Amino acid sequence: MFRSALRRAALVPVAAALALGSAGTASAAPADGFETLTPVCSAQLPITHPGCVAGTSYRGAPLPDGDPNQIVQLSGADRFATAAAIAEHGFPEADVAVLVSGEDRHLVDALSAAPLARSLAAPVLLGTRDAVPAATAAYLQRHRVQAVLLVGGADALGEGTADRLRALGVTSTARVAGADRYETSRALVALAPRATHGWVASGEDAHLVDALAASGPAARLAEPLLLVADGDPLPAAAALRARGVTSTTVAGGPEGVAPEALAPLPAPQRAAGDDRYATAAELAVESVDRGLPADDLLFAPGVSGHLVDALAAGPLGRATLLVGDVDSSYDVIEAWFDTFGSGRVTAVGAVEIGD
Structure with a gap:
C-alpha cells in the first residue's frame, strides 16, 4: 500500500538519476497539465530577464494526476545532478536560473533564494567556488538559459564564475551578496515581490x-523568507x-x-515542534492553512550532509516534510496522512520511498 511505503521512507544512498526531459522553449501559453509560471518583473532586478522583456509565461512542473498513490523521485548521482x-x-x-553554492559551508547564503527564484520562473542550480559542475552546465545549455543570478560572495562562487557562464552561452549575469549571511538574505528579499506576510x-x-522547511511554502505563496540574527534583529x-509585511511566521x-x-x-507567530521534523510539519500545516495543497507534498532529507537537496527543491513551492532515520520523522509522516490523506509525494535526493 502507498501509505505503508511512505511509512518506510528513509535516507538511503542517492538513487539512480531520474531521466531528464528534453529541452523546452518558452511559450506564451504553456500546455495544459502543467503549472504556468509568469515572472514578476522588478526594475531593481540586476539581470535582463527575457520573459519580463517579452511578457512570456513558462511551463512549470506537471500538475498532480489525481492518483492518490503518485510518487515522483528526483535524484542524481550527486547534489549537483x-x-x-x-x-x-x-x-x-x-x-x-539562480546559481548558489552547493558546498556545505556556503549553503546559508542561499536560504532566502527560493521565493525570488520562483518569482522569476527560475530554478536554483548549484555551483562551486571554482567550477560550474557538469550537471549544472548541461541544464544551462540544454535550455539556452540567457541570464543567471549568482547568490553569495566570491568565496562561495568565485570571480571567474561569470566568465564560465558566458562560455556556456549566458549573456546576462549579476551577483547578489552582502557582508554576511544576514545582509545577503536581506538583499535577496529586497528583490522579491512585495507581500503582506x-x-x-x-x-x-x-x-x-528550519529555513529549508519554510522555503517551499514561502516560494509558492510569493512571500519573503528572511534570516534573523538573535543579536541584531532590527535590520x-x-x-x-x-x-x-505586516505578519510573520517564525520557523522554529x-x-x-x-x-x-x-x-x-x-x-510574529511561531511554527515550532519538539524537533526539526515536527517543526517542518508545523510549517507545512501553516502553509496549508495559507493556501497550499495538502496533497502535493515534498519529502526532503532532514539530516546534515543532505540538506542541500531541500535547498534546490525550495522553488518547487511545495509543503515540505523532512525525513530522517528516527521514529519522530516516521511519526510525523504517518500523522500527516492520517490527517490529510494521500496524493502526490515528491521525494528529493537521498530520500527514497520504499515499495
Whole structure:
C-alpha cells in the first residue's frame, strides 16, 4: 500500500538519476497539465530577464494526476545532478536560473533564494567556488538559459564564475551578496515581490534546517523568507516592513529564534515542534492553512550532509516534510496522512520511498 511505503521512507544512498526531459522553449501559453509560471518583473532586478522583456509565461512542473498513490523521485548521482533533476521537473522551460553554492559551508547564503527564484520562473542550480559542475552546465545549455543570478560572495562562487557562464552561452549575469549571511538574505528579499506576510528563520548553522522547511511554502505563496540574527534583529524587521509585511511566521522555537529577536518582527507567530521534523510539519500545516495543497507534498532529507537537496527543491513551492532515520520523522509522516490523506509525494535526493 502507498501509505505503508511512505511509512518506510528513509535516507538511503542517492538513487539512480531520474531521466531528464528534453529541452523546452518558452511559450506564451504553456500546455495544459502543467503549472504556468509568469515572472514578476522588478526594475531593481540586476539581470535582463527575457520573459519580463517579452511578457512570456513558462511551463512549470506537471500538475498532480489525481492518483492518490503518485510518487515522483528526483535524484542524481550527486547534489549537483540532483538539483538539475529538480530543475528539469519544476522548470522544464527557463530563460533564467539562480546559481548558489552547493558546498556545505556556503549553503546559508542561499536560504532566502527560493521565493525570488520562483518569482522569476527560475530554478536554483548549484555551483562551486571554482567550477560550474557538469550537471549544472548541461541544464544551462540544454535550455539556452540567457541570464543567471549568482547568490553569495566570491568565496562561495568565485570571480571567474561569470566568465564560465558566458562560455556556456549566458549573456546576462549579476551577483547578489552582502557582508554576511544576514545582509545577503536581506538583499535577496529586497528583490522579491512585495507581500503582506513573511517567513523568518534562524541564520545559525545549527538551525538552518528550519529555513529549508519554510522555503517551499514561502516560494509558492510569493512571500519573503528572511534570516534573523538573535543579536541584531532590527535590520530583519525593517527589511520585512519595507516589503509591506505586516505578519510573520517564525520557523522554529526559542532555541533557534530567541524571544528578543522575535519581538521586533511584524506580528510574529511561531511554527515550532519538539524537533526539526515536527517543526517542518508545523510549517507545512501553516502553509496549508495559507493556501497550499495538502496533497502535493515534498519529502526532503532532514539530516546534515543532505540538506542541500531541500535547498534546490525550495522553488518547487511545495509543503515540505523532512525525513530522517528516527521514529519522530516516521511519526510525523504517518500523522500527516492520517490527517490529510494521500496524493502526490515528491521525494528529493537521498530520500527514497520504499515499495
